[in-house]
Amino acid sequence: MMDLRLPIGIFFTIVGIMLFVDGIVQHVMVDNLNIPINTDWGLFLLAFGLVMGIFGVIATKKNR
Amino acid sequence: MKPLLTAAPIDYMIMATYFAFMLIIGFVVSRHTKTSEDFFLSGRRIPAWVTGLAFISANLGAVEVLGMAASGSEYGMMTAHFYWVGAIPAMVFLGIFMMPFYYGSKVRSVPEYLQKRYNEPTRFINAITFAISTIVLSGVNMYAMGLVFHDLIGWNITLSIILSAGIVLIYTALGGLTSSIYNEVLQFFLIVLGLTPLIIIGLIAAHGWSALQNHVPHALLVTSTAKKPVYMNAAQWHSFFHTWAGTATVHGNPMHITWPGIVLGLGFVLSFGYWCTDFLVVQRALAANDMNAARRTPLIAAIPKTLFPFLVILPGLLALPLIKGLGTPNNPTLSYNNALPLLMAHYYPAGMLGLGLTALLASFMSGMAGNVTAFNTVFTYDLYSSYIKPDMPDEHYLKIGRLVTVVGVIVSVVTAFLAAGAPSIMDYMQTVFGFVNAPLLATFLFGMFWKRTTPWGGFWGLIAGMLAALTHYLLTIDHVLHFSTDQSGNFWRAFVAFAVGAIVTYLVSLVTQPLPDEKMRGLVYQLTPKPESDSHLSWWRRPVVLGVLILIFALVVNILFW
Numbered sequence: 001m002m003d004l005r006l007p008i009g010i011f012f013t014i015v016g017i018m019l020f021v022d023g024i025v026q027h028v029m030v031d032n033l034n035i036p037i038n039t040d041w042g043l044f045l046l047a048f049g050l051v052m053g054i055f056g057v058i059a060t061k062k063n064r
Numbered sequence: 065m066k067p068l069l070t071a072a073p074i075d076y077m078i079m080a081t082y083f084a085f086m087l088i089i090g091f092v093v094s095r096h097t098k099t100s101e102d103f104f105l106s107g108r109r110i111p112a113w114v115t116g117l118a119f120i121s122a123n124l125g126a127v128e129v130l131g132m133a134a135s136g137s138e139y140g141m142m143t144a145h146f147y148w149v150g151a152i153p154a155m156v157f158l159g160i161f162m163m164p165f166y167y168g169s170k171v172r173s174v175p176e177y178l179q180k181r182y183n184e185p186t187r188f189i190n191a192i193t194f195a196i197s198t199i200v201l202s203g204v205n206m207y208a209m210g211l212v213f214h215d216l217i218g219w220n221i222t223l224s225i226i227l228s229a230g231i232v233l234i235y236t237a238l239g240g241l242t243s244s245i246y247n248e249v250l251q252f253f254l255i256v257l258g259l260t261p262l263i264i265i266g267l268i269a270a271h272g273w274s275a276l277q278n279h280v281p282h283a284l285l286v287t288s289t290a291k292k293p294v295y296m297n298a299a300q301w302h303s304f305f306h307t308w309a310g311t312a313t314v315h316g317n318p319m320h321i322t323w324p325g326i327v328l329g330l331g332f333v334l335s336f337g338y339w340c341t342d343f344l345v346v347q348r349a350l351a352a353n354d355m356n357a358a359r360r361t362p363l364i365a366a367i368p369k370t371l372f373p374f375l376v377i378l379p380g381l382l383a384l385p386l387i388k389g390l391g392t393p394n395n396p397t398l399s400y401n402n403a404l405p406l407l408m409a410h411y412y413p414a415g416m417l418g419l420g421l422t423a424l425l426a427s428f429m430s431g432m433a434g435n436v437t438a439f440n441t442v443f444t445y446d447l448y449s450s451y452i453k454p455d456m457p458d459e460h461y462l463k464i465g466r467l468v469t470v471v472g473v474i475v476s477v478v479t480a481f482l483a484a485g486a487p488s489i490m491d492y493m494q495t496v497f498g499f500v501n502a503p504l505l506a507t508f509l510f511g512m513f514w515k516r517t518t519p520w521g522g523f524w525g526l527i528a529g530m531l532a533a534l535t536h537y538l539l540t541i542d543h544v545l546h547f548s549t550d551q552s553g554n555f556w557r558a559f560v561a562f563a564v565g566a567i568v569t570y571l572v573s574l575v576t577q578p579l580p581d582e583k584m585r586g587l588v589y590q591l592t593p594k595p596e597s598d599s600h601l602s603w604w605r606r607p608v609v610l611g612v613l614i615l616i617f618a619l620v621v622n623i624l625f626w
Contacts, residue, residue: 002092004114004246008253011085015078019415022074028413030265038415041261048257 003060009053016046067218068397069409075418082254082422083231086247086429090235093242100461103240104441105172105351110242112357114249116364119348121248124255125205125431129376129424130212133404136380137390139318140304141625143380144373145326148307150335151369152618155362156611158340163349164595165512167358169586172350174343175446181511181579181587182522184450189526191446193500194343195439199472202435203479209428210480216405217421225480228425232432233473237466241351241441244433248348251426256368258423259375262404265411266382277305281385304381307625320548321555329555333562337505344438355595359607366614370621383407432476440468499537502558503529503565510569515581515588521573529565536560 019042022028028038097103110118135143171177175194179187209228210221235243270276280301303310303318310316311323339345339362349361383390383403387410392398398406408420444465449456507526510517536557539545547553585591603609 004249007085007089007092007246008250011081011250012253012257014081015419018074018077018081019419022415026414028415030411030413033265033268033411035265035268037261037265038413041416041419045257 003056003063005052006056006060009049009051009056012045012049013053014049016042016044016049018042020046067214067216068402068405069217069417069421071217071417071421072414074415075421078415078418079422079425082426085250086231086235089246089250090238090243093235093239093246097238097240097242097462100444100458100465101172102242103462103465104437104444105347106240106242106245108351109353110245110351110357112352112360112364114245115348115352115357115361117252117368118245118248118351119345119361120365120369121252121255121427121430122345122348122434124252125427129255129259129427130401130404132373132376133380133383134400134402136377137384137400137403138380140381141307141373141377142304142317142319142321143377144307144621144625145330146335147369147373148618148622149326149331151339152366152614153331154335154339155366155369156614157336158346158349159359159362159366159607160611162340162508162512163359163362164355164592165587165589166346167350167352167355168592172445173442174341174346175442177587178507178511178522179446179450181519181584182507183519186507186519186523186526187446187450189523190500190504191442195442195447197500198344198435198439198442199475200479202432202439202472202476204483205428205431205435206476206480207483209425209432210484212405212424212428213421215402216424221484222481225477228429228432229473229477229480232429232436233470236433236436236440236473237469240465240469241347241437244430244437245348245351247426247433248430251423251430252368254419254423254426256375258419259379261416262407262411262420263374263378263382266379266386266407269386269411270382276382276385277302279385281390304384305625307622309626314548314552319551321552325552325555329557329559333502333505333558334555337501337558337562341501341504341508343442344434347438347441356598356601356605356607359595360605360610363607363610363614370614370617373621379404379407386410436469436472436476439472440465443468443472499530499533499557499561502533502561506562506565506569510566510573511588513589514573515584515590516573516578517569518573518576518578520576521569521571524572525565525567525569528568529561532564533557533561 019038021042023036023038023040023042026038027036029035030037099107101107132143132146166174166177169177169180171180173191175187175191178190206225206229210219210225213219213224214221235247239246267273267276270279280296280298300318303316306317308323311321311326314320314322349358352358352361380400380403383406387398387403387406389395389398390403390406391400408417412420444461448464448468449461453460503526506529507522510525511522536545540547540553540557545553547556581591598606
C-alpha cells in the first residue's frame with residue numbers, strides 16, 4: 001500500500017503553489033499588518049509538501 | 065443573519081482539492097480492502113505514527129475546535145485543563161496499562177472485551193448504547209457543520225449536509241477504517257497548518273504575549289450575576305492566563321470550579337472514561353501493526369495534544385481584545401462560538417481563508433467518518449454477528465459492513481435534519497448519552513485490575529452507575545442539587561456515576577461467582593504475561609519512557625501557566 005506521506009505531500013504541494021501564486025499575483029496582505037501571508041505561508045506549505053512527498057516516495061519504494 | 069465571510073474562487077479551489085484527495089484516498093485504499101479485518105481494523109497493519117495522529121484527530125471535530133476557542137474567550141487558559149489534566153494522563157494510562165489487554169486479547173472492539181471479561185449482557189448494554197450514541201453524535205455533528213458553514217459563508221444547510229455525507233459515505237464504504245484513518249491524518253495536518261498562521265498573526269496584532277496580558281479587553285463578564293453589565297477589570301483579565309491560581313474557591317477563577325472538581329471529575333473520571341474506554345478512539349490503536357505500536361498510539365497522540373491548547377484555546381484568548389464587542393449578549397454574530405471564525409474573517413485574506421475553512425470542513429467530515437467507522441464495526445461484530453447471523457463466511461460480514469456504513473450515513477443525515485427541527489431534543493440526547501462513559505470506567509478498571517470482579521458485578525455496576533448519573537442529572541435540572549456552573553455539575557455527576565458504579569461492582573462481586581482463571585488470561589492484569597523487555601529499543605519506541613516524558617512535559621506546562 002502507498003505510504004500516507006505521499007498523498008499528504010502532494011496535497012500540500014498543490015495548496016502551497018495555489019497560495020504562493022495567488023499571493024504573488026494578487027499582492028495579498030493581512031489588513032493593517034503588511035504581512036504577505038499567502039506568499040509566505042504558501043511557500044512554507046510547498047516546502048512541507050515536498051519534504052513529506054519525498055519521504056513518502058522513499059518509504060513506498062522501500063516497502064516494495 | 066448575513067454570512068460572516070465571503071469566500072473567493074481560490075478558497076473554493078482549495079476546498080475542491082481537499083474533496084478530490086479524500087475520494088482518491090478512498091479509491092486507492094479500497095483496492096487493498098479484501099477481508100472484514102481489512103475493512104474494520106485496517107488489517108492491523110498501520111504504523112504507530114499514523115494511528116497516533118488518527119487517534120488525536122478522531123477527537124478533533126470542528127465542534128471541539130470552535131468550542132475550545134469559544135471557551136478560551138470565556139474562561140481563558142483554564143480551558144487547558146481539558147488537555148493538561150484531562151486528556152494527557154488518561155492517554156498515558158491507556159498506552160502503558162490498558163492497551164496490553166485491548167490489543168493482547170485480540171478483541172475487535174471494546175464491547176467484545178466486555179463480553180470476554182464479563183458476559184453477553186454487559187457487552188450488549190455497551191454495544192447498543194455506543195451504536196445509538198455514535199450515530200446520534202454523527203448526525204448532530206453534520207447539522208453543526210451545516211449551521212457553521214451557513215453562518216460563515218452562507219452555504220445552504222441541506223446541501224452542505226448532503227454533500228459532506230455523500231463524500232464521507234463514498235470513502236468510508238470503499239476503504240473502511242483505513243480510509244477514515246488516512247483522512248484523519250490529512251485533517252490533522254490541515255488543522256495545524258490552517259490555524260498556526262492565525263496564532264502568529266494574532267500575536268503580532270496584539271504586540272506579543274506580554275502586551276496581550278496587559279491589554280485589558282473591554283469585555284463583559286460572562287459569569288456575572290449582576291443586573292447591570294459588568295466589564296472585566298485587570299485582575300480578572302490576568303486570571304485568564306492561569307490554570308490553577310484561584311481554584312481554591314468557586315469565585316476565584318473564570319470557570320467557577322474548585323480544584324477537587326477539576327481533578328476528580330474532569331481529570332480522573334470524565335477524561336479516563338472517554339480516552340480509555342471509548343471505542344471511537346481505541347479503534348485507532350487496534351489498527352496498529354503490533355503491540356508496541358498499539359501502546360505508542362495514544363502516547364504519540366499525547367505529544368501534539370499537550371501543545372493543542374496553544375492552537376485552539378489561544379485564538380479565543382486573542383480574539384477577546386482583538387475583536388471589538390466579542391461576547392456581547394443578544395448578538396449572535398459576536399457570540400463566543402464565533403471567536404475563531406471572526407478572527408479568521410478579520411485577519412485571513414482570500415486564499416488563507418480557504419485553507420482555514422478547509423481545516424474546519426476537514427475536522428467536521430473526519431469526525432463524521434470516525435463515528436461511522438466505529439458504528440459499523442460495533443454493529444457488525446457486536447450486534448449482527450453475535451445476535452442476528454453468527455458463523456457466516458468473512459465475505460458476508462465485509463458486505464454487511466459496507467451496507468451498515470450506507471445505513472449509518474443515511475441515519476446520520478436523518479438525525480441531522482431532526483436536530484435542525486428540534487435542537488433541544490438533540491441536546492438532551494447528547495446529555496443522556498454522556499452518562500454512559502463515566503460508569504464504564506469503573507467497569508473497565510475493576511475488570512482489568514482486580515481478577516475477583518465477577519461478570520454480574522461488572523454488569524450491575526455499569527447499570528447502577530448509569531442510573532446514578534441519570535438521577536444526579538434529574539436532581540440538578542429540578543434544582544434539588546446546585547452547582548455554580550453547568551460544567552461544575554457535569555464534573556461532579558461523572559464522579560458520582562463512577563463512585564456508585566465502583567461500589568456496586570465491588571459489592572456484587574463479593575457475593576457472586578468469578579470466571580475461572582483460564583477464561584481471564586490476557587484480560588486481567590494478574591493473569592497476563594508482562595510485556596517483553598523493550599530495553600533494547602530506542603527511547604522513543606519505549607512506551608514507559610515516552611509516557612514519563614509526556615507527563616513531565618504536561619507538569620511543566622501546568623507549572624508555567626499555574
